Amino acid sequence: MAAANAYRADGQKCTERKQAKKIASLVQVSVDESTDMIKADKALHEELGVMEVPDDVLLATSFYHDQARRMVGRSPAARMRALISEIARLKTCLPPGIFVRYGDSRMDVMKVLIVGPRGSPYENGLWEFDLLCGLDFPNRPPTLQFKTTDGGTVGCNPNLYPCGKVCLSLLGTWSGEPWKAGQSTILQVLVSIQAMIFCDEPWCNEPGRENQAETLQSQEYSRGLRPHTIKAAMLDWMANKDTIWSEVVRRHFEIHENEIVACVDEWISDMKKAPKLDPHLAYMGAYWASGVLGGEKEVVSANSAVPDSALVVKLKGALRELRARGRTGHKK
Secondary structure, rough: HHHHHHHHHHHHEEEEHHHHHHHHHHHHHHHHHHHHHHHHHHHHHHHHHHHOOOOHHHHHHHOOHHHHHHHOOOOOOOHHHHHHHHHHHHHHHOOEEEEEEEOOOOOOEEEEEEOOOOOOOOOEEEEEEEEEOOOOOOOOOEEEEOOOOOOOOOOOOOOOOOOOOOOOHHOOOOOOOOOOOOOHHHHHHHHHHHHHOOOOOHHOOOOOOOOOOOOHHHHHHHHHHHHHHHHHHHHHHOOOOOOHHHHHHHHHHHHHHHHHHHHHHHHHHHHHOOOOOOOOHHOOOOHHHHHHHHOOOOOOOOOOEEEEEEEHHHHHHHHHHHHHHHHHHHHO
């Protein structure tokens, strides 16, 4: 009996060792993938982070096109020196996850692309802003216009309106620390948007909700934002074949493809298990995920025995098409 017990104990230990080894292997794969992504993101940022582009290309889709045209030839020398300093600072200090394009002779006109931080309802989405430094810059802050609004239908944050208004204290459009001439910078503005607006619980950005983290309202708000992230900040970029951000878009989604699919799959599962969203959240796109693409219908992907939601299948297809376009582009 003692021998049998010892045998069973040894067998159990052997099984436990195998399980521990398997878990360690999976963890190592995850760590390796994460390390590879960090390296790839760093390389992408070093190569494409801040770049000069032709004025006409930049202005063609800028919200500030007309206003910028009216400012031609009117820039004071001090303003130009400040702009040169701002661009130099962005080139050396801009953190990963933020990309900037500025005109070859119009440093006062910029486009900005911010990657949604991990763990937020904006995760791995691409969020675009137009920026203009007025004639009174740097004494006055720049103005920003939020572009990823799905045609002006979604604001996706208490600080980001469907009309494109950006509410931030540094811009003079929100309560808090204002712009200080000679001290505040465009870099501070962009980092503030990345860290403070695209945060884990944007519901709490609204004054009076600061202590409502992890509440049902905050969770529902974030769930309502995720479909907009998938549609406007992922799928729409993949479908748009020729933009000022084409190479950034292709490489970002290539680097994070597996992570994005896993995240979106988790979002879909979470939405199905969650209580029905409040009607007032519908305008943020909850109806879109459940009624248009997510639905209750499950389809089986060609390479998996596990059913995928229709939304994940669509996302995988878009990622494949993006990869194919990238290969075709490289051959040319």
